[in-house]
Amino acid sequence: MSQINRRDFIKAIAAASSASVLTIPSAHAGQTKGRVVVVGGGYGGATAAKYLRMMDGGIDVTLIEANSTYTSCPLSNEVISGERDIKTLEVGYSGLKKHGVKVVHDWVTGVDTAKKVVSTKGGQTYAYDALILSPGVEFNYAAVEGYTEELANTSLPHAWKAGAQTLMLKKQLEAMPDGGKFIIAVPPGPFRCPPGPYERAAQVALYCKTHGKAKSKILILDSNDSFSKKALFEQAWKALYDGMIEWVPGASDGKVIKVDAKTKTCFTNFGDHKGDVVNIIPPHHAGKIARDMGLATFKTHWCEVKPESMEAKAQKDIYVIGDSCIGGDLAGNFGFPKSAHMAMTQAKVAAGAIIAKINNLPLPVPFYVNTCYSVVAPDWGFSVVHVYRVENNTWVYVKEASGISPVTMPDKSPVPRLYRKVEAEYADGWLRNVLADAYS
Amino acid sequence: MRRKYTLALLACLGLSTLPALADDSTEALARTCNNCHGVNGVSAGGAMPSLGGQSETYLKHIMMEWKTGERAAASMNRLIKGYSDEQIASLAKYFAAKPWVPIAQKASADVMARGKDVTDKCETCHGATGGQPDDETTPRLNGQSALFLHLELDKYRDEAFLMTHKKMIKSARKMDEKDVGIAAKFYGNQSK
Numbered sequence: 001m002s003q004i005n006r007r008d009f010i011k012a013i014a015a016a017s018s019a020s021v022l023t024i025p026s027a028h029a030g031q032t033k034g035r036v037v038v039v040g041g042g043y044g045g046a047t048a049a050k051y052l053r054m055m056d057g058g059i060d061v062t063l064i065e066a067n068s069t070y071t072s073c074p075l076s077n078e079v080i081s082g083e084r085d086i087k088t089l090e091v092g093y094s095g096l097k098k099h100g101v102k103v104v105h106d107w108v109t110g111v112d113t114a115k116k117v118v119s120t121k122g123g124q125t126y127a128y129d130a131l132i133l134s135p136g137v138e139f140n141y142a143a144v145e146g147y148t149e150e151l152a153n154t155s156l157p158h159a160w161k162a163g164a165q166t167l168m169l170k171k172q173l174e175a176m177p178d179g180g181k182f183i184i185a186v187p188p189g190p191f192r193c194p195p196g197p198y199e200r201a202a203q204v205a206l207y208c209k210t211h212g213k214a215k216s217k218i219l220i221l222d223s224n225d226s227f228s229k230k231a232l233f234e235q236a237w238k239a240l241y242d243g244m245i246e247w248v249p250g251a252s253d254g255k256v257i258k259v260d261a262k263t264k265t266c267f268t269n270f271g272d273h274k275g276d277v278v279n280i281i282p283p284h285h286a287g288k289i290a291r292d293m294g295l296a297t298f299k300t301h302w303c304e305v306k307p308e309s310m311e312a313k314a315q316k317d318i319y320v321i322g323d324s325c326i327g328g329d330l331a332g333n334f335g336f337p338k339s340a341h342m343a344m345t346q347a348k349v350a351a352g353a354i355i356a357k358i359n360n361l362p363l364p365v366p367f368y369v370n371t372c373y374s375v376v377a378p379d380w381g382f383s384v385v386h387v388y389r390v391e392n393n394t395w396v397y398v399k400e401a402s403g404i405s406p407v408t409m410p411d412k413s414p415v416p417r418l419y420r421k422v423e424a425e426y427a428d429g430w431l432r433n434v435l436a437d438a439y440s
Numbered sequence: 441m442r443r444k445y446t447l448a449l450l451a452c453l454g455l456s457t458l459p460a461l462a463d464d465s466t467e468a469l470a471r472t473c474n475n476c477h478g479v480n481g482v483s484a485g486g487a488m489p490s491l492g493g494q495s496e497t498y499l500k501h502i503m504m505e506w507k508t509g510e511r512a513a514a515s516m517n518r519l520i521k522g523y524s525d526e527q528i529a530s531l532a533k534y535f536a537a538k539p540w541v542p543i544a545q546k547a548s549a550d551v552m553a554r555g556k557d558v559t560d561k562c563e564t565c566h567g568a569t570g571g572q573p574d575d576e577t578t579p580r581l582n583g584q585s586a587l588f589l590h591l592e593l594d595k596y597r598d599e600a601f602l603m604t605h606k607k608m609i610k611s612a613r614k615m616d617e618k619d620v621g622i623a624a625k626f627y628g629n630q631s632k
């Protein structure tokens with residue numbers, strides 16, 4: 001992993017983006033054109049808050065986030081394998097403050113949609129003209145019998161929210177003997193980061209292969225019958241980690257329904273699997289606050305939104321972005337992937353729509369783009385791209401622009417290794433740039 | 441020249457982000473590029489290149505080559521197919537109007553001395569620091585991400601990677617393997 005010149009770039013970025021902060025001040029000093037409250041300072045919320053201020057300096061923006069440091073999930077699988085220091089994934093909120101965002105560290109407990117007021121655990125209230133919710137996901141531990149939040153924090157980390165659990169999983173992998181078994185249980189879709197579990201399997205294999213544990217096995221117990229970038233993953237697993245990774249689809253009894261923490265055993269409908277390390281990714285749904293507010297109109301799990309603005313279908317002036325929302329071409333089986341890149345695209349659409357509304361301007365033409373890299377070895381990466389246009393208030397998945405990296409060349413010859421190397425480097429370049437675009 | 445200066449100045453003042461322009465679809469479209477290429481096309485590093493301040497001709501040309509499949513890319517060749525020719529043209533114009541912000545990345549004195557020699561032949565088209573392109577089709581290299589430049593040279597040198605610029609293909613393949621990284625670092629270090 002190249003760590004060159006990070007500081008040189010950060011310095012220049014700060015200078016470049018401070019130039020663009022010089023937006024128009026409000027017409028009357030001390031008065032504001034509108035108040036926007038953003039809940040959640042992950043990729044979605046941070047991007048929305050920054051872009052609102054960049055687009056119109058006359059808007060008052062308050063970001064409410066529980067924690068003072070955010071840890072990026074993207075590329076956190078490399079922390080588990082030891083390829084990356086978790087510090088490269090951590091970011092604070094000083095960059096947003098420089099854009100004039102008021103950052104509050106507190107937990108939002110409720111929203112009065114009639115009075116348009118947000119209230120927090122700390123006893124504060126914040127009035128809004130527009131509210132953006134980007135609360136990520138809430139885990140449904142009860143869906144796997146025997147699994148609890150406490151177990152996740154103490155012995156069976158899901159590490160599906162990066163931070164302490166990521167480091168715990170790394171420690172457990174390091175303690176695993178050669179010939180040990182590492183189980184990854186994948187929940188039914190849609191879940192956060194569709195290629196994430198399979199990238200994790202590769203990173204675990206990479207660690208084992210390079211640390212004298214090549215006899216170890218990674219068992220993926222999947223609730224689903226297929227997965228993102230499947231052909232690319234299977235090709236790489238075979239080329240790099242032959243025989244180490246086994247995938248059991250839902251149709252072959254892969255769905256884990258129960259776990260016994262003491263014996264580290266995963267139970268499926270008809271079988272049981274004992275592991276040395278057990279990594280249960282529990283099913284999840286929209287962030288608690290969004291569900292409490294009744295915005296999760298899609299099977300009570302996810303929040304439906306309007307394509308042109310990201311405004312919640314269930315509530316005027318409330319915009320739901322990031323992992324909590326659902327959108328895209330659901331009928332065609334091309335829903336929005338739950339990714340950081342997508343959350344940022346949605347944030348920019350929501351911010352543009354809110355600024356237009358406050359300034360009585362026509363809505364900007366929305367355009368949704370996602371790029372998601374997976375890294376299976378330091379010099380082997382690949383990606384999936386999604387592009388959506390909005391036509392007649394509906395998302396149209398642009399097939400010719402979307403899809404995965406080539407599995408073979410058009411004449412069926414192997415893909416030159418340079419393609420894979422370049423994309424592994426792009427993954428790191430992508431991370432640096434999305435962190436800067438959201439937080440600097 | 442005068443117009444270019446005015447546009448660059450406007451961009452510096454952040455006037456392109458006026459609320460009055462919030463409905464400008466190019467502005468909204470460009471925000472989709474910012475994720476990877478930075479606000480105003482100034483990259484935060486790694487292998488992602490800066491775009492702001494490259495010439496309109498160069499930007500449009502390379503995007504169209506990816507779109508038509510004439511030139512290979514790892515991911516941009518897919519993504520770009522989602523943009524119409526008109527959108528590509530307006531994005532090229534948008535980023536060309538931004539100032540070029542070179543980011544001088546560290547390089548040792550040895551690398552810089554050797555770099556000057558090995559880039560001798562590049563000078564005709566790119567200028568002494570890579571910042572004086574001789575025409576509108578030539579990109580700026582000064583203060584561009586060194587890792588990006590290195591990977592681009594690798595692409596030009598790899599026969600299996602479809603590239604289009606004959607002269608660049610020839611020059612890159614003539615280079616000594618060990619000089620590729622040196623040339624990239626040499627340009628990455630330039631502040632002007």
Ligand SMILES: Cc1cc2nc3c(=O)[nH]c(=O)nc-3n(C[C@H](O)[C@H](O)[C@H](O)COP(=O)(O)OP(=O)(O)OC[C@H]3O[C@@H](n4cnc5c(N)ncnc54)[C@H](O)[C@@H]3O)c2cc1C
Nearest residue numbers: 040042044066073074108135136193322323338339340341
């Ligand atoms: C292992 C892994 C790898 C991944 N890799 C990639 C990748 O390579 N590329 C990619 O694009 N995506 C990737 N993702 C997905 C990405 O992490 C998510 O899609 C993204 O974080 C979603 O952003 P968000 O803003 O919706 O939620 P989050 O990033 O989860 O942020 C939500 C924030 O809201 C705060 N919050 C929630 N409720 C409240 C409340 N009531 N009050 C105050 N604060 C609150 C939380 O503290 C949190 O900081 C990966 C995910 C995982 C798990």
